Amino acid sequence: MSVHAELFKRRQAVMPSWLSTYYAEPIDIERGEGRHVFDAEGNRYLDFFGGILTTMTAHALPEVTAAISEQAAKILHTSTLYLNRQMVELAEQIAELSGIDDPKVFFTASGTEANDTALMLATGYRASNQVLALRNSYHGRSFSSVAITGNAGWSPTSLSPVQTYYVHGSRRRGTPFAQLSDAELTEACLADLDDVLGQVKDNVACLIAEPIQGVGGFAMPPDGLLGEFKKVLDRHGILWISDEVQTGWGRTGEHFWGWQAHAVDGAKPDMLTFAKGIGNGLSIGGVVARAEIMDSVSSNSISTFGGSPITMAGALANLRYAVDNDLQGNAKRIGQVLRTTLDEAEGLSVVEEIRGRGLMIGIELTSAEAATDVLEYTREGGLLIGKGGLRGNILRIAPPLSLTAEEAAEGGAILVEALRKAGGTP
Missing domain, CATH: 3.40.640.10 (Type I PLP-dependent aspartate aminotransferase-like (Major domain))
Incomplete structure (x- = not known):
């Protein structure tokens, strides 16, 4: 049994059944650095969901960790x-x-x-x-x-x-x-x-x-x-x-x-x-x-x-x-880079609409099953995203606001490939 599978089994025994997890085999995220996170089995992911739009600046941002450490000592x-x-x-x-x-x-x-x-x-x-x-x-x-x-x-x-x-x-x-x-x-x-x-x-x-x-x-x-x-x-x-x-x-x-x-x-x-x-x-x-x-x-x-x-x-x-550091301005600039990369998915049959602003982008798919498949494919490709919507068929992309142009292009390419794998060929 893998490290993740063993921990998931223990969680199921003591925590509510309605406490949702992503992925057929949920992962244990151990640490983060910048726009990346690492799981307990050593895998590295580009984080495009930020713990549900919560990691706003960056993982382990030195200015924040220093402020927390200094206060904790008091x-x-x-x-x-x-x-x-x-x-x-x-x-x-x-x-x-x-x-x-x-x-x-x-x-x-x-x-x-x-x-x-x-x-x-x-x-x-x-x-x-x-x-x-x-x-x-x-x-x-x-x-x-x-x-x-x-x-x-x-x-x-x-x-x-x-x-x-x-x-x-x-x-x-x-x-x-x-x-x-x-x-x-x-x-x-x-x-x-x-x-x-x-x-x-x-x-x-x-x-x-x-x-x-x-x-x-x-x-x-x-x-x-x-x-x-x-x-x-x-x-x-x-x-x-x-x-x-x-x-x-x-x-x-x-x-x-x-x-x-x-x-x-x-x-x-x-x-x-x-x-x-x-x-x-x-x-x-x-x-x-x-x-x-x-x-x-x-x-x-x-x-x-x-x-x-x-x-x-x-x-x-x-x-x-x-x-x-004008992260609002960065969200606008890098959001445009990410949208340009994602434009490659516009013609895929699995994609109904791409919408959003800045670094808050939604991709509506034809079904909840397709969204679940894309989540699995992006994880396999080293990218974490979210999903939502009334029918559970919408991908949610919201990385830390310090995302770089290179990271936006990299993550966007992984996502477009995942959409193709999910049956997105016109």
């Missing part, structure tokens, strides 16, 4: 009951970058918890448990975030603490909106939003939306759609929450935040949530909200692990590296 934990210089400094930098009016920041330990917090703020502020969400959405695995997830494959229960109304916005293929232009889709989605609001009793707390849907297969609304939604929401006093857990920190290349592609007529969210990339693997999430909303909580509250000293030290070093 103290690991205190809680928000005490002052923490790194937490204040990181909050100041995120607030400045957020674009939110009069911003305040609250740290959590994950993106799920960040979205929970945003829901708590919105429903309390608006005195309503009614929430708008997009179809095909994913916002986490907690009881409340599952309740606003519009993807049946990731919704294990129909029970809910909120009343959710789903509106159209991102997914086109397989819907009546498939053939519409961006302008026509925007008009149709606005009409749908008005129709839904016309059937809702009393006030609605918020709309929560991913600017690009992550688990949903990197489905993208037309630019400006969420800003047009905001005009409708404002007429009803409804808050806009932008879920930036996967789209934040410059990954799309064109913008630092996904919501900025929708900033028509100065529109901006009332809150945004973040996680994943900011920690580069450390457990961190958070909410940025207008001070009026953030300070509306009347009860006592603390966070045991949100804003922990070691997490804040690593995240602060990671964010500074990303900003100082």
Whole structure:
């Protein structure tokens, strides 16, 4: 029995059956370096998924590991009951970058918890448990975030603490909106939003939306759609929450935040949530909200692990590296290199669509089986990617933002060859 097979057998004996793994023979990743990772059997892979869009800068980035080591030698934990210089400094930098009016920041330990917090703020502020969400959405695995997830494959229960109304916005293929232009889709989605609001009793707390849907297969609304939604929401006093857990920190290349592609007529969210990339693997999430909303909580509250000293030290070093080295600009430049390489797959019969921005690229295939095959072929070729979508048929490509042109071309070539092997010949 191989090293990986033996460990997988032990995992199956003590961990839930619903805890998903990739590959027919799952792999144990032992270490990383730059844009590469190494498994327990000595195999080296180019990492184009970053632990689910989480390794934002690079594996084992010296600036981050040094900050973590230095802090670990001092103290690991205190809680928000005490002052923490790194937490204040990181909050100041995120607030400045957020674009939110009069911003305040609250740290959590994950993106799920960040979205929970945003829901708590919105429903309390608006005195309503009614929430708008997009179809095909994913916002986490907690009881409340599952309740606003519009993807049946990731919704294990129909029970809910909120009343959710789903509106159209991102997914086109397989819907009546498939053939519409961006302008026509925007008009149709606005009409749908008005129709839904016309059937809702009393006030609605918020709309929560991913600017690009992550688990949903990197489905993208037309630019400006969420800003047009905001005009409708404002007429009803409804808050806009932008879920930036996967789209934040410059990954799309064109913008630092996904919501900025929708900033028509100065529109901006009332809150945004973040996680994943900011920690580069450390457990961190958070909410940025207008001070009026953030300070509306009347009860006592603390966070045991949100804003922990070691997490804040690593995240602060990671964010500074990303900003100082213009990784947003690199994501735009190298994303174009990668897309050029992937254009070779456009004519393959297994490929239905290639979409995305910067270093956040989705490839929609004809079936979930084809996507599973491509994952196996890319792993064999030394490349790790992800998959998602409502039908599980979309490949997700999201490497660290420090990816080089050479690595983009190398990984792209491996992926194109894997698509050919999966029956992609026209």
